[in-house]
Amino acid sequence: MNRPVTHLCAHHLEGMSYRDADLVEDLIGKKTFSEVMFSQIMGRDARPVDLRIVDAVLITLMEHGLTPSAIATRVVYMSAPENLQGAVAAGLMAVGSSFVGTMENCSVLLDRILKADDAEALAREIVQAHRDTKKPLPGFGHHLHKPDDPRALKLLALAKAEPDLQGKWVAALELLARTVDEIYGRHITINATGAVAALLGELGIPTQLMRGFAVISRAAGLVSHIAEEQQDPAGRFIWETIDREIPYVGAGKSAHHQTER
Amino acid sequence: MNRPVTHLCAHHLEGMSYRDADLVEDLIGKKTFSEVMFSQIMGRDARPVDLRIVDAVLITLMEHGLTPSAIATRVVYMSAPENLQGAVAAGLMAVGSSFVGTMENCSVLLDRILKADDAEALAREIVQAHRDTKKPLPGFGHHLHKPDDPRALKLLALAKAEPDLQGKWVAALELLARTVDEIYGRHITINATGAVAALLGELGIPTQLMRGFAVISRAAGLVSHIAEEQQDPAGRFIWETIDREIPYVGAGKSAHHQTER
Amino acid sequence: MNRPVTHLCAHHLEGMSYRDADLVEDLIGKKTFSEVMFSQIMGRDARPVDLRIVDAVLITLMEHGLTPSAIATRVVYMSAPENLQGAVAAGLMAVGSSFVGTMENCSVLLDRILKADDAEALAREIVQAHRDTKKPLPGFGHHLHKPDDPRALKLLALAKAEPDLQGKWVAALELLARTVDEIYGRHITINATGAVAALLGELGIPTQLMRGFAVISRAAGLVSHIAEEQQDPAGRFIWETIDREIPYVGAGKSAHHQTER
Amino acid sequence: MNRPVTHLCAHHLEGMSYRDADLVEDLIGKKTFSEVMFSQIMGRDARPVDLRIVDAVLITLMEHGLTPSAIATRVVYMSAPENLQGAVAAGLMAVGSSFVGTMENCSVLLDRILKADDAEALAREIVQAHRDTKKPLPGFGHHLHKPDDPRALKLLALAKAEPDLQGKWVAALELLARTVDEIYGRHITINATGAVAALLGELGIPTQLMRGFAVISRAAGLVSHIAEEQQDPAGRFIWETIDREIPYVGAGKSAHHQTER
Numbered sequence A, B, C, D: 001m002n003r004p005v006t007h008l009c010a011h012h013l014e015g016m017s018y019r020d021a022d023l024v025e026d027l028i029g030k031k032t033f034s035e036v037m038f039s040q041i042m043g044r045d046a047r048p049v050d051l052r053i054v055d056a057v058l059i060t061l062m063e064h065g066l067t068p069s070a071i072a073t074r075v076v077y078m079s080a081p082e083n084l085q086g087a088v089a090a091g092l093m094a095v096g097s098s099f100v101g102t103m104e105n106c107s108v109l110l111d112r113i114l115k116a117d118d119a120e121a122l123a124r125e126i127v128q129a130h131r132d133t134k135k136p137l138p139g140f141g142h143h144l145h146k147p148d149d150p151r152a153l154k155l156l157a158l159a160k161a162e163p164d165l166q167g168k169w170v171a172a173l174e175l176l177a178r179t180v181d182e183i184y185g186r187h188i189t190i191n192a193t194g195a196v197a198a199l200l201g202e203l204g205i206p207t208q209l210m211r212g213f214a215v216i217s218r219a220a221g222l223v224s225h226i227a228e229e230q231q232d233p234a235g236r237f238i239w240e241t242i243d244r245e246i247p248y249v250g251a252g253k254s255a256h257h258q259t260e261r
Helices: A023-027 A033-042 A048-061 A068-079 A084-092 A103-115 A119-133 A150-160 A168-184 A192-202 A207-231 A235-245 B023-027 B033-042 B048-061 B068-079 B084-092 B103-115 B119-132 B150-160 B168-184 B192-202 B207-231 B235-245 C023-027 C033-042 C048-061 C068-079 C084-092 C103-115 C119-132 C150-160 C168-184 C192-202 C207-231 C235-245 D023-027 D033-042 D048-061 D068-079 D084-092 D103-115 D119-132 D150-160 D168-184 D192-202 D207-231 D235-245
Strands: A009-012 A015-018 B009-012 B015-018 C009-012 C015-018 D009-012 D015-018
Touching: A015 A023, A015 A033, A015 B150, A023 B048, A023 B150, A033 A048, A033 A207, A033 B033, A033 B048, A033 B207, A048 A150, A048 A192, A048 A207, A048 B023, A048 B033, A068 A084, A068 A207, A068 A235, A068 D068, A068 D235, A084 A207, A084 B084, A084 B207, A084 C084, A084 D084, A103 A119, A103 A168, A103 A192, A103 A207, A119 A168, A150 A168, A150 A192, A150 B015, A150 B023, A168 A192, A192 A207, A207 B033, A207 B084, A207 B207, A235 D068, A235 D235, B015 B023, B015 B033, B033 B048, B033 B207, B048 B150, B048 B192, B048 B207, B068 B084, B068 B207, B068 B235, B068 C068, B068 C235, B084 B207, B084 C084, B084 D084, B103 B119, B103 B168, B103 B192, B103 B207, B119 B168, B150 B168, B150 B192, B168 B192, B192 B207, B235 C068, B235 C235, C015 C023, C015 C033, C015 D150, C023 D048, C023 D150, C033 C048, C033 C207, C033 D033, C033 D048, C033 D207, C048 C150, C048 C192, C048 C207, C048 D023, C048 D033, C068 C084, C068 C207, C068 C235, C084 C207, C084 D084, C084 D207, C103 C119, C103 C168, C103 C192, C103 C207, C119 C168, C150 C168, C150 C192, C150 D015, C150 D023, C168 C192, C192 C207, C207 D033, C207 D084, C207 D207, D015 D023, D015 D033, D033 D048, D033 D207, D048 D150, D048 D192, D048 D207, D068 D084, D068 D207, D068 D235, D084 D207, D103 D119, D103 D168, D103 D192, D103 D207, D119 D168, D150 D168, D150 D192, D168 D192, D192 D207
Parallel strands: none
Antiparallel strands: A009 A015, B009 B015, C009 C015, D009 D015
């Protein structure tokens, strides 16, 4: 088979190369973390607009309180505090198809709309198909934020204020949003993951890579949960609460439930 | 047991709180990712010097080429491309006691020196003990970079140029470095993880949390490996190369080695 | 929301309950690991035939040499030997849609055939659709084992010799196999994951749970890789080999490739 | 560097080799999962006594109810059900130094006692040192099972009934136990992990590999939690319970706590 190559990094006697740049001469002390992250991932220098948008997205995805991610990180950290990285890794595993990583599912729809001959017809077809099968439409709806998810509004407003973005992805999302309201006969909010999909699309980030930004951002969020766990531990409380709240049902004995059930 | 609390995040009808700030009003579009990461983890606003130092550290830890981390991420990504977060998590597991996470081991020594009544005597004791048992001294030595690790020099120079840092951690590392040269009778470089330990210490980041910054930074590095894997896949090449290079030895048959061994 | 319950386990003052059994009185010293694993997962006692089939499947899935799983485990173990569980977890992440976990994809097809009014017609439709789109048919074909995968033949022969199995899943797989040979106009082998899907189906294991048996079995395989790594380490060899074999291409310097490329 | 080799597995045209055995001819349908697991890990055939002891240990370590492991697995599975292996991997990360993996810490003590010139003196020294520093003694004590952990009693009774075991590890543990009672002035139970350490030591399993058996066994336990989650999901209940039970404290707004705190 063909030999693969890497453009990412090389070490040498006087230092290291990160793509075409020299780590010590060109990057440390001269660039921000977001800049180097962007250029390493995307293979091109970040424009100011790229940084504004990526930072906004990363900040949005960083935290959501005591989510499945945070719970997993905290109970694993309690069990193996010598292994901080394992606790973060456990929490990152929850960045999946159901939460956080869901921008991919919305981005797939935007991709299709952007390539369609008749974008409006395709949008109608997509929305109608979801409505008919009662499947949630990726990027739309929020159980808490009604009528509108304020994070989505803010992100889309940021993107629309950037003259250096083409606006095609945002427009595709807004077409989808109008179609949603029309076909469902009521207003359903664009949610944060819908807006994130559109913004990352505007930067040229491929759909299948978008979840990576959620992973980076959530890694930072989970480290802050570990920092809090070090000062005000919740791991054992989580364990004891759940062990007590979910009863055992069976013919055997149980400390919590000594009587027959 | 006492009920733990969280200061990190709350969701509410109009948006979300990140510590005392409002995500939509105060953070998105106004702060950088590094700023929000810092304040979420540390519980205080980042000063400009905090950001300069944290960014320098994160950039330094992001990449080191085809390391164990990157290899694990790439082969897992090939096997389960639907599961990008699992591939990153697999690579992060390699941020351990032997690589990347090693700043902790150096920081433990700096902590002890900073608390000692006689710092010089303790430094001599530490170095002598490592020399006597032929154990590597955390934060010192590099198989490639001689006489000096240019990343360490650059990071320490950055820190020393910052008037807002106390300089105590850097001074403790430099005391250790002078003692190393004296007791070993030759110059041994401070390496990148030694410098990282001193810089993060200057910012007030506790030893046991330092590895978290390696995890965040390396998460970004591993996402760039996945981006490259999507365009120029190396996973199968890694598999086939290693399967061929590590021969089976046994009484059974082998595709690579049909003859008796 | 409704309160969930657990049937799996309860601790109490005199011991523990595993489902309806008492761990100390009924299980330790009286049952095998496979028996208890089966009854915990399936919620019913294992018949002798269940154990014969499950053991055969677990043995088949345990090892495949220096696979992506084993490579990830070995390089992570080298990096963080204090964290054996992280090394196994990293390797397990490679049990995905492309390897090892693939029995699920085949089982989905068998499920559909078993529910069809006209099983033969559906089998033809499935095979034709895969052939038309040049997609590999899950459970069929092996790059190495031709004309037949001996593991698949052995597993199917075992199942067919068991009078207590209904044989419906095996029959569905064999119908699919005949259809494959007919439509492709040549013999394509049932592979190990195809046979595993049929055998686990015979035991009543749902499709979406099948991958769990691969995970358990591969965990045992990966622990044997760690045992070997402890005695004859390969981690650093893997790292150095891959670092050397995958060249850096870029404008920066590289230790391996000092000249312009 | 020297080229490593593997003794574990090779694939070839007619099948696969597992160590010196042929998978299809010698193992599938002829051996149990425990037998093949043991011989792959240990490099020698399992005697009947090895299987009895290993099975007893694996069964003991499989389950402990809604532990940190099970909680992590369940919330990750809810978040990414397409990725069963990631959910198991997340739970395995909790097999660490504080729970489940703790037999290592006890085994280290047994190792030292077995190598000591004066075993009794060393046992006293170890126990006294733990008592003086108020550190828990690995392998001893249980918050629930008093006066004795019935699992430990059962496991030790099994081992003592086996004439083919040397009994040295069990004797070392019992020496430690007598010393504990004497120095603490009251009876403290040997717990399950203490007994597991002694039993695995009797089989010649090195201390640093013992945690691997906990990982294999717990993988099976976590798959049964996923099986239950598929039928009676608890993931969202865990999330909502913990989100509600751990209040946010800060100047921002919170859905749960709208008033000032």
